[in-house]
Amino acid sequence: MIKDLDTVISTRVRFARNLKDYPYTNRLDENGAKEIIERIENALGDKYIKTDMTSVSLSHAMSLVEKHIISREFAKSNLPRALFTKDDVKLMVCEEDHIRLQVIKIGFAIDECFSDALECDNKLLSKLNIDYSEALGYLTQCPTNLGTAMRVSVMMFIPGICLSSKLKALVSQLDKLGITIRGMYGEGSESGACIYQISNRETLGVKEEKVIEKIRDIVLQITDIERKARNELFKKGGISLEDKISRAMGTLNYAKCISSKEFCELYALVRMKGEYDLEKLDSLFCNVMPYSLCEHYEKTLNETQRDIARAEYIQKNI
Amino acid sequence: MKCTRCNKNEATVFYKQYINGDVKEYALCADCAKAEELDISIPFAHLNLFGTSKVPVYEKKRCDLCGSLFDDIRKSGKVGCGKCYSVFENELKQTIASIHGTSLHQKRDLQAETKKPSEAESLRAELKAAIDNEEYEKAAVLRDKIKELEGKA
Numbered sequence: 001m002i003k004d005l006d007t008v009i010s011t012r013v014r015f016a017r018n019l020k021d022y023p024y025t026n027r028l029d030e031n032g033a034k035e036i037i038e039r040i041e042n043a044l045g046d047k048y049i050k051t052d053m054t055s056v057s058l059s060h061a062m063s064l065v066e067k068h069i070i071s072r073e074f075a076k077s078n079l080p081r082a083l084f085t086k087d088d089v090k091l092m093v094c095e096e097d098h099i100r101l102q103v104i105k106i107g108f109a110i111d112e113c114f115s116d117a118l119e120c121d122n123k124l125l126s127k128l129n130i131d132y133s134e135a136l137g138y139l140t141q142c143p144t145n146l147g148t149a150m151r152v153s154v155m156m157f158i159p160g161i162c163l164s165s166k167l168k169a170l171v172s173q174l175d176k177l178g179i180t181i182r183g184m185y186g187e188g189s190e191s192g193a194c195i196y197q198i199s200n201r202e203t204l205g206v207k208e209e210k211v212i213e214k215i216r217d218i219v220l221q222i223t224d225i226e227r228k229a230r231n232e233l234f235k236k237g238g239i240s241l242e243d244k245i246s247r248a249m250g251t252l253n254y255a256k257c258i259s260s261k262e263f264c265e266l267y268a269l270v271r272m273k274g275e276y277d278l279e280k281l282d283s284l285f286c287n288v289m290p291y292s293l294c295e296h297y298e299k300t301l302n303e304t305q306r307d308i309a310r311a312e313y314i315q316k317n318i
Numbered sequence: 319m320k321c322t323r324c325n326k327n328e329a330t331v332f333y334k335q336y337i338n339g340d341v342k343e344y345a346l347c348a349d350c351a352k353a354e355e356l357d358i359s360i361p362f363a364h365l366n367l368f369g370t371s372k373v374p375v376y377e378k379k380r381c382d383l384c385g386s387l388f389d390d391i392r393k394s395g396k397v398g399c400g401k402c403y404s405v406f407e408n409e410l411k412q413t414i415a416s417i418h419g420t421s422l423h424q425k426r427d428l429q430a431e432t433k434k435p436s437e438a439e440s441l442r443a444e445l446k447a448a449i450d451n452e453e454y455e456k457a458a459v460l461r462d463k464i465k466e467l468e469g470k471a
Contacts, residue, residue, distance in 0.1 A: 023384035023399040118426075131400035136414070137423030139400040143367065143414050147423050204414075205421020259330065303330050303348060 002107035005278045007223040009155040009195065010068070013113040014102040015121055016140045016149040020129040024141040025079060025094055033080040033094045040084070040093050043127040044120075048084040048091070053077075059291050059300075066289035068104065068155075071095060088113075089120050096141050097149075099124065106279060108223075110152065110216050114208070137204060147204030152215045155184060156222060159194040159272045160229030170222070178202050179218055193264035193285070194272075198222070230272060245273045252314055257307040263288055263314070276318060288313055321347035323354065368392040368413050381405045438467045 018024060019039065022032055041050060053061060053074070061075035070083060074095045081094035092100040101120055103113040124130065131139040137147040145151070161167055174181050184195040198219060200211045234241060248269040251258070258266070263285075271281055286292060288310045294301050297309055321329045327347030334343050346354065368391060380387055386398030388409045397403065403410060441464050448457040 018400060020400055021383065024397060026394060026396045027384045027386065027398045133403060133423075135422050136403060139397075139403050141396050143397065143410065144417050146414065146418065148426070202418075204418035205424060207424045208426045210424075259328075261330075261332065303328065 002109075002279070004108040004219075004223055005106070006274065007156055007158065007226045008108040008219065009157055009282050010104055010106050011109045011113050012068075012102055012104045012151075012153045012155075013110070013117045014100060014151045014153070015117060016097040016138065016145050016151075017099040017101065017121070017124060018131040018139060018141070019098050020131045022098065025077075025096060025098065026141065028079065028094070030080055036098050037080060037082045037093050039128060040091070040099060040124075041082070043124055044084055044086075044091070048086045048089075051083040051085070053081045053083060059294055062291035063289070063295045066292050067286045071100075074100075086120075087116075089116055091120070097145075106282075108154065108219060110154070110212055110219075114152075114212055145203055147202075148206070148208050148211065149203060150208050150211060151199055151203075152211060153197050153199035154215065154219050155195060155197050156219070156226075157193075157195055157268075157271060158222065158226045159268045160226045160231075160233055161222075162194040162268075163233055164229050166225070166229060170225075174198070174218070177214075177218065179215075192261060192268060194268045245269045245275070249275060252318060254315075255311050257304075258288075258311045258314065259303075259307050260289065260310070263310060281318075284314065284317055287317070319345055321345065321350050323347075323350040366392070367395050367417070379405065438464055441467070 019036055022028065022036055025033070028036075041048075053070075058075065061070065062072075064070045064083075065072050065075050069090055070092055074081060074083075074092050077094070079094050081092070084091040084093065088103050088105050090102050090104065092102075101117060101124070103116040103120075105113050133139060138145075138149040140146055140149050158167075161170060171181055178201045180199050180201050181196050182199075184193065184197060198215070200215055202211065237244075248266040251262075252266050252270065267281065267285055270276060271278060287296065290306055293306055293309050293313065296313065301309055319329045321327050322345050324347060327349065329345035329347055331346045331348060331351040332344070333346070333351075344351075344354070378387075381398055381402045382405075383401040384398035386402055386406075388406050391397055391402065391406065391410075397410070441460055445457055445460040445464065448454075448460060
């Protein structure tokens with residue numbers, strides 16, 4: 001069952017791992033990268049689907065970035081690199097670290113993500129020689145990830161908090177608790193969609209289970225605040241807010257041109273009201289991003305063409 | 319909204335810049351954003367984790383696995399390989415402490431680590447898959463194996 005979809009879009013648990021005796025990707029040559037991919041492929045077995053990223057077009061790779069499956073750096077890197085997929089488990093091989101293992105699930109599914117990630121991690125640990133030290137834990141290219149090398153991020157939809165100007169206070173409180181909050185596509189990427197990513201900062205000196213507990217507690221608290229803020233907003237907003245939301249639905253259903261900025265704002269209004277199937281609305285969100293649209297229509301579209309294609313796509317799929 | 323630079327095309331790149339309290343807002347079309355060299359993929363300048371002062375004492379020591387000098391790590395902000403963490407232990411200590419404090423790694427609970435399915439359990443899963451795929455010969459072999467394992471237990 002999908003949980004807390006009104007406030008949580010998706011949950012992700014990520015581990016960074018490196019193979020012992022190989023340089024990290026900033027000093028790795030092509031042959032080294034190929035060897036690493038092969039080793040990991042063998043360790044994972046045949047249940048994982050492999051995508052050789054060097055044979056994928058940049059536009060397709062960027063559409064995977066828009067769907068949060070891979071990182072922007074991974075899409076644009078020049079090294080041989082591969083993506084391995086088995087259901088919700090995805091491994092980027094030769095990203096910043098040799099292995100970025102991540103599990104992404106819809107809604108608030110922190111335990112499910114953690115246990116799937118552990119299962120895959122145990123497999124890797126039992127079959128590969130992973131870089132590890134007693135004092136520093138799992139060794140990573142960037143020292144900020146040392147220790148558990150685990151990042152738990154929860155993509156939250158918080159229009160109630162944003163529209164009632166509570167965001168600033170929330171950001172500073174989270175900061176004191178060692179929690180990072182940022183726009184949906186990473187640092188500095190704010191949009192009108194009111195989507196924010198909450199993640200742990202600590203990796204060294206703290207057990208994975210404790211991090212999971214902490215994030216769970218904080219997400220549930222934010223969910224509570226958000227629901228109250230939303231109720232308050234609907235109470236105060238009355239007919240003028242209802243009107244705004246109805247107009248947003250009208251635009252989504254009948255407009256001929258919709259820019260991505262406009263779409264983000266319409267999405268926030270409509271999703272807040274819960275008018276449509278939320279899961280469908282979220283997948284629509286990714287599919288109308290620039291690269292995903294071009295992929296869908298199988299051609300390069302300029303901005304004006306994209307805005308037309310976006311409106312058309314929304315009306316077919318909403 | 320029209321692009322504030324050329325006033326011709328529709329603006330699609332919106333960019334807000336805060337420098338020491340000074341706020342500048344741009345609304346540009348894609349061409350003008352390119353011309354202004356706005357790099358929207360890196361909205362923030364990255365601080366160097368290892369500081370920017372020169373550390374001449376360590377310059378000659380090289381990691382024998384990846385060939386990094388400490389200066390390479392300092393400049394790129396990236397550690398060269400796992401061995402660098404022991405070769406440059408002293409040099410990295412301060413940076414690591416300033417990020418994480420002086421704590422040591424905490425292992426995950428054993429329970430989580432040993433959560434692997436038992437042999438019989440995984441055989442049972444294979445058996446189910448074999449039956450689903452109508453591979454009855456394979457299923458028979460698996461069934462016997464499970465019986466044997468459980469007999470031992």
